[in-house]
Amino acid sequence: MVLSCLLLFILQTAAYPIPNTRPSDVGPLQEIQTRSESDSSVWSGTREFMYVPSVLKTMPKGPENHNRARDTSLAQFSCSSLVYGLSAADCVYMAEIGMLGQGNNSLEDNGLIWIGADGPNTFTFVNAADVPLILILWYAPQNDDQASFMNARVPAISYSLPNTGSAVELSVANGLSGAWSTIYDRSTALTAFGQVDNTFGEFSSGVYATVDVSRLVNMSGDPMTIMVSGESGGSGGCVSDMSTCVYTCDAGTGNSCGTERTYSLLNCGGPNAVKSMDSDGNPTGGCQGWSFGGHIDIVLTGPDS
Numbered sequence: 328m329v330l331s332c333l334l335l336f337i338l339q340t341a342a343y344p345i346p347n348t349r350p351s352d353v354g355p356l357q358e359i360q361t362r363s364e365s366d367s368s369v370w371s372g373t374r375e376f377m378y379v380p381s382v383l384k385t386m387p388k389g390p391e392n393h394n395r396a397r398d399t400s401l402a403q404f405s406c407s408s409l410v411y412g413l414s415a416a417d418c419v420y421m422a423e424i425g426m427l428g429q430g431n432n433s434l435e436d437n438g439l440i441w442i443g444a445d446g447p448n449t450f451t452f453v454n455a456a457d458v459p460l461i462l463i464l465w466y467a468p469q470n471d472d473q474a475s476f477m478n479a480r481v482p483a484i485s486y487s488l489p490n491t492g493s494a495v496e497l498s499v500a501n502g503l504s505g506a507w508s509t510i511y512d513r514s515t516a517l518t519a520f521g522q523v524d525n526t527f528g529e530f531s532s533g534v535y536a537t538v539d540v541s542r543l544v545n546m547s548g549d550p551m552t553i554m555v556s557g558e559s560g561g562s563g564g565c566v567s568d569m570s571t572c573v574y575t576c577d578a579g580t581g582n583s584c585g586t587e588r589t590y591s592l593l594n595c596g597g598p599n600a601v602k603s604m605d606s607d608g609n610p611t612g613g614c615q616g617w618s619f620g621g622h623i624d625i626v627l628t629g630p631d632s
Contacts, residue, residue, distance in 0.1 A: 403478075404428045412442065412486040412495065417461045420513040421485065425521070426477045430463070430485030439500055440466055440483040446498025447620040448532050454488035456549070456629035458512035462486045462495065463523055466505030475506060478521030488627070501533040501619055506541075509627055511549050518544065518583075525549055526569070528625060529613070537601070538623055539613030540567045541574040543590055546582045549629060555599065555614045556622035565599040565614035572600050572614055 403425065406418035410432035418429055433441040454460050464484040467474035474480055483505070486495050499505075508523035509515070518524045526548035527541040538553055552568040567573060572595040576584035584590050592610035595602040599616030617623065 410485070413461075414487040414489065417459070417485075417487045417510075417513070420510070421461065424516050426482075426517070427479060428481040430482040432484055432486065436498070439503065440464065440505070441498050442484070442486070442495065443498050444496045447501050448499040448536070448617065448623070449496055450499060450530075450623045450625060451494060451496045452486075452488065452507075452625045452627060454491055454493040455626045456511065457491060458629060459490070460488040460493075460627055461510035461513075462488060462507060462627075463510065464497065464505065464507035466503045475527075476521040477523060478517060499530070499532050501536075503533070504529075504531040506530065507625075508544075509549065509551070511629070515549075526551055528553055528567075530623075532617075534618055535615070536617045536619070536621065537613040537615050538567065538617075539572055539574060539592075539595075540569060542569070543574055543576060543585050544583055546576050549627070551628065552626045553614065554624040554626075555616050556624065565597065565616055567595075567614045570594060572612075574610070 404422050404427070406415055406422060406429075409415060409418055410429045411434055412432055413429055421429070431437075433439075434443065435441060436443075436445065452462050462484060463477065463482050464486075465474055465477075465480060465482045471480075484497060484507075487493075488495065506527050506529040508525045508527050510523065511525065515523060515525050522544050524545050527544055528538065528551060529541050530536075530538040538555065540551060540553060542548060550569045552566065555565045565572065570593065573593055574590055575593055576582070576590050580589045587607050587609055590610070592602050592612055595612055595614075599614060600612070601615055602610065602612040605611050
């Protein structure tokens with residue numbers, strides 16, 4: 328039943344209209360500086376993109392705080408002017424949990440990540456949960472080991488998906504590495520280090536285009552399913568979810584992990600699914616089949632969906 332519902336949402340997504348009007352509680356587009364990534368930013372191989380800076384690897388884990396109480400003293404930015412697609416209530420919650428700012432939410436091709444379907448890679452996110460969601464998506468410039476820390480970096484996208492069936496389509500340039508996570512029902516917090524305390528979806532676009540589900544930040548995080556439609560004119564068919572082609576913490580490492588040789592890539596086989604090891608013995612790989620252009624469907628569900 329769950330899989331049938333997920334497939335139904337994917338089928339509906341193909342015809343789901345992307346909003347072209349501004350809801351009453353979201354503001355105008357925020358102008359941002361743009362930049363282009365050089366070819367050197369493309370991954371030289373398929374590997375798990377880690378989000379634990381080396382400076383934090385020797386630090387003790389912080390306490391579990393997936394549903395910690397709001398601390399309004401952490402608010403770092405104003406919601407008096409909203410970016411496109413973000414509701415006022417969601418913006419206020421982001422500020423209250425200590426995020427650095429709203430997403431850029433560009434509506435035009437900025438050479439990186441923008442709202443719309445005119446890029447070489449397109450990602451469609453569908454709310455298949457029974458609660459409001461906030462999609463948080465970022466990319467990692469070269470040599471920036473804090474890109475996923477939302478208390479230190481502004482995301483590329485922060486977008487409200489308020490209802491079951493709400494959807495947004497994003498364009499992603501080639502040559503980028505990044506990830507997304509989701510705030511559920513205005514209750515998901517940041518970890519002690521500043522990452523969204525939930526399941527991650529990770530991607531690298533371009534020649535070694537790869538996408539995967541990662542549970543390393545929070546093994547108890549909310550479910551998602553990623554489906555690769557494939558390269559332009561081709562077929563993909565790879566699926567990554569909470570049990571397939573997914574990064575998980577090894578037994579004995581607790582509810583979160585990330586240091587070397589503390590995690591595994593599980594059940595990653597079949598068409599366009601790759602799995603290998605790096606020189607340090609860490610698993611690498613994920614879902615491929617969309618090099619230099621493809622479409623990814625992401626279904627965001629809840630525990631009871």
